[in-house]
Amino acid sequence: MRMANAAEDFSQFGISKEEKDKLVGELIRYMLFKTHQNSGCPIKREELTQLVTKNYHQRNLPTFVINEAKEKLSFVFGYEMRELQRTQPSSKARTQSSQQSVADSKSYILISQLPPNVYEKYVVDVNTAHLSGFTFVIISIVYLAGGKIPEENLWSQMRRMGLGETESSHPVLGNVKQAFELLVQQRYLQKDKVNGPEGNTVYYELAERALDGPMNDRIKEYISQIVQDNTSVGAA
Amino acid sequence: MSSALNWRHHVVIQSLLSRGPLSEKDLHAMFQDLTKRNPGTERQLFDSFILKINKALSCANFELRACIDQYDGQVYYGVVNTVSDEHSKLGTKYTVPQIAFYKAIIEAIVQDASANAAIFSIHALNLSLDSQVTIVTDSQSQGSQPNVPTALKNFSLSQKEKTLHELVRDQWLDLTTDGVIRLGLKSFLDLRSWFRNNDLPSCHVCNEAGIKAELCQNENCTVRIHHYCLKQLFLQRKVAEVCPSCGTSWPYTVPKAEAEQTEDDNEPRGSKQVIKSERKRRRANRVVDDEVGSNNQDELNESRESQHGNGLVQKRGRPRRSDDADIGGSDASQSLTAISDARRVTRSSARLS
Numbered sequence: 001m002r003m004a005n006a007a008e009d010f011s012q013f014g015i016s017k018e019e020k021d022k023l024v025g026e027l028i029r030y031m032l033f034k035t036h037q038n039s040g041c042p043i044k045r046e047e048l049t050q051l052v053t054k055n056y057h058q059r060n061l062p063t064f065v066i067n068e069a070k071e072k073l074s075f076v077f078g079y080e081m082r083e084l085q086r087t088q089p090s091s092k093a094r095t096q097s098s099q100q101s102v103a104d105s106k107s108y109i110l111i112s113q114l115p116p117n118v119y120e121k122y123v124v125d126v127n128t129a130h131l132s133g134f135t136f137v138i139i140s141i142v143y144l145a146g147g148k149i150p151e152e153n154l155w156s157q158m159r160r161m162g163l164g165e166t167e168s169s170h171p172v173l174g175n176v177k178q179a180f181e182l183l184v185q186q187r188y189l190q191k192d193k194v195n196g197p198e199g200n201t202v203y204y205e206l207a208e209r210a211l212d213g214p215m216n217d218r219i220k221e222y223i224s225q226i227v228q229d230n231t232s233v234g235a236a
Numbered sequence: 237m238s239s240a241l242n243w244r245h246h247v248v249i250q251s252l253l254s255r256g257p258l259s260e261k262d263l264h265a266m267f268q269d270l271t272k273r274n275p276g277t278e279r280q281l282f283d284s285f286i287l288k289i290n291k292a293l294s295c296a297n298f299e300l301r302a303c304i305d306q307y308d309g310q311v312y313y314g315v316v317n318t319v320s321d322e323h324s325k326l327g328t329k330y331t332v333p334q335i336a337f338y339k340a341i342i343e344a345i346v347q348d349a350s351a352n353a354a355i356f357s358i359h360a361l362n363l364s365l366d367s368q369v370t371i372v373t374d375s376q377s378q379g380s381q382p383n384v385p386t387a388l389k390n391f392s393l394s395q396k397e398k399t400l401h402e403l404v405r406d407q408w409l410d411l412t413t414d415g416v417i418r419l420g421l422k423s424f425l426d427l428r429s430w431f432r433n434n435d436l437p438s439c440h441v442c443n444e445a446g447i448k449a450e451l452c453q454n455e456n457c458t459v460r461i462h463h464y465c466l467k468q469l470f471l472q473r474k475v476a477e478v479c480p481s482c483g484t485s486w487p488y489t490v491p492k493a494e495a496e497q498t499e500d501d502n503e504p505r506g507s508k509q510v511i512k513s514e515r516k517r518r519r520a521n522r523v524v525d526d527e528v529g530s531n532n533q534d535e536l537n538e539s540r541e542s543q544h545g546n547g548l549v550q551k552r553g554r555p556r557r558s559d560d561a562d563i564g565g566s567d568a569s570q571s572l573t574a575i576s577d578a579r580r581v582t583r584s585s586a587r588l589s
Contacts, residue, residue: 021295028296032253071372076292077253078246112242112250122266123250127405141447 013058020068027069028049031081035110042107042209043186079110083146084208089192090148105186109209130172134179137161139188139210140223148192151202244270245289249315252300256407257314257421260302291500303424304447306353307410312498314425333391336365338408342427345419346436346447351460353448357415361396365389420449440480441465454484 024082027048034043048069049062069079086105110117122134140148141157155165158176167176183189190207209215247270252258264275267282275282289300297319302311317324330338339362344355365388400417403409407420427529431445439446440459449460459481461469469489470477477488 025296026321029317029321029323030326032296033323037326037329039329072295074296076241077249078243079243083419111451112246114246114250118243119250122247123254184278 011059013056013064015056015058015061020065021218022054023056023065023220024068024072027065028076030071031069031110032077036219039186041108042086042109042187045083045106046068047110048108050224073110074113078113080113081108082111082212083108084187084212087190087205087208087211089190089203089205091192091194107208111214129156131179134173134188135183135188136222138180138183139206139215139219140226142189142204142206143210143219144223148203148205151204154204241288241292242358245285245292246286249289249293249300252313252315257312257425260311260313263313283502301428303421303428304462304464305421305424306462306464307418307466309462312421312425314422316426330399330402331387333365333387333395334402336388337363337391337396337399337402340365341403341409342419342423345417346431346434346445351437351449351451354416354418356412357400357417360400361393361419365391414551419501439465441469452479452482452484452486454479454482457482457484 030048030051031043035041037171040113045066046159048066052062052065053185071073074079084107086107112123138154138158141154145153158164158180162174163170165177165180168174170176173179184207187209189204189210190201192205196205208236210219248263248266251266264282267273267275270280271285273281286300292314293299297317298315299318300313300315302313304311317327326337341355341360344360344363345353348354400409400411404411404420407422408420409420409423412418428445431447436445436447437458437460438444439449439462441461442465444462446460446462450466451463452459457479457496459479466486466488469475469480470486477486479486480486
């Protein structure tokens with residue numbers, strides 16, 4: 001049934017099943033390679049659209065190819081190709097939201113659909129697991145600050161963990177500032193510069209990756225677990 | 237869809253993509269853990285499992301394949317890209333000079349006429365990247381970067397050293413504790429077609445590229461055989477220890493480390509489905525290094541017959557496979573070098589007949 005629908009859908013664009021499969025395969029490869037190259041930074045929908053429109057100009061064809069690639073990535077690799085809506089810093093949200101079209105602010109990331117315990121046992125790469133821990137700690141700090149924190153306050157918290165912004169050879173993270181900047185590129189955090197009476201202040205806010213449902217839920221669980229651990233330690 | 241993949245297939249695919257190649261032993265353990273079936277006694281079930289994965293992966297030009305680490309004869313599995321297109325060029329964090337450096341190292345390793353498939357770190361760091369200019373310029377022609385050759389020339393020693401460690405970390409190369417660079421698992425997996433397309437001499441027994449192999453002592457004979465294929469040929473088939481081609485005596489001794497391990501089937505049991513890769517690369521000029529040290533020169537100089545075997549005991553520095561630590565990759569007792577060009581001509585002639 002689904003195959004029949006798919007065939008009908010693509011026949012209206014005047015391309016064969018082989019051409020369609022080739023486009024879908026190319027988009028899958030692009031998602032996988034780009035995700036690896038950019039360490040999981042979201043990939044803009046516009047980039048994916050251009051993969052199709054450089055050779056085909058049928059309207060709505062990119063949407064069908066993207067949806068087909070989503071299904072294939074899930075079916076073959078067990079990855080969810082999750083769509084994110086790019087968020088704006090809070091101080092700019094009102095002025096720019098009307099000007100920026102919705103399509104331009106969509107991006108995609110790949111998330112494993114395996115259960116967490118299976119993922120941790122078989123898939124987690126020990127060479128990069130420390131970055132996940134770093135990510136969760138930083139996001140939790142910003143979360144506890146109400147989703148937005150002045151830059152200086154954030155670095156103050158990080159220094160208490162031995163992570164200085166000038167540290168360039170941390171035994172685990174290497175260049176701490178670079179590891180932190182990667183969180184911005186990966187859209188866990190976003191930077192917001194606000195003009196105030198005392199001059200410019202830089203804030204960090206949670207971005208769409210951190211605000212995404214499952215991630216947000218996991219942050220809450222993680223924080224409550226830390227609080228419980230501290231409570232039990234205090235009691236002992 | 238009759239060939240639907242379930243979460244168990246996804247675990248294997250994602251594990252290989254995320255963590256890199258797995259030894260056959262580890263993959264079998266994972267398979268048994270996931271399916272509660274023994275891949276040793278139910279081999280057909282395991283093969284069907286892999287085949288189903290490969291049918292699905294082919295839609296995006298990937299393949300789960302097996303390869304043999306030619307230094308220890310162990311079988312490893314990995315997921316590789318089978319088509320070289322503009323998308324796959326995105327799939328790397330390495331810069332253009334880093335890739336050129338990797339290519340220079342690979343060429344130095346595979347062109348070793350004594351088939352030891354190794355070079356010293358110092359030798360690698362002194363490799364010139366000038367021979368890579370053509371390849372790099374061609375691949376970057378669309379990007380119109382006239383400064384690429386300059387970037388290669390400016391690639392510093394410390395940058396090479398940093399790149400070397402990254403390549404080892406990512407398993408493209410392997411670095412022993414005594415500073416010898418060898419091919420990594422990912423190179424064996426990914427470069428299989430490149431080995432064939434560049435007409436590298438192949439093993440007389442299994443017909444795969446004989447990069448790390450033992451050479452026939454007859455200077456006029458071109459036969460080379462992997463160490464694990466020699467073991468299979470002489471010990472398991474109980475044939476006379478002579479060259480299968482010219483009949484010259486072949487002094488074969490069982491390496492001490494290998495004698496202790498259980499004899500098992502060395503033939504890869506990966507998927508039967510082979511997706512032919514269309515990657516072709518032009519062979520660059522040989523890398524000539526005038527700064528080879530005296531020790532290296534005795535080992536690497538192709539025009540000189542070596543009177544001594546490689547005395548180095550190569551210890552494998554792979555923390556993830558500690559169970560392999562006992563298997564030393566000791567070299568053949570004696571190796572014979574011959575002129576690479578002569579061998580190539582002779583082999584080509586042999587193929588015409």
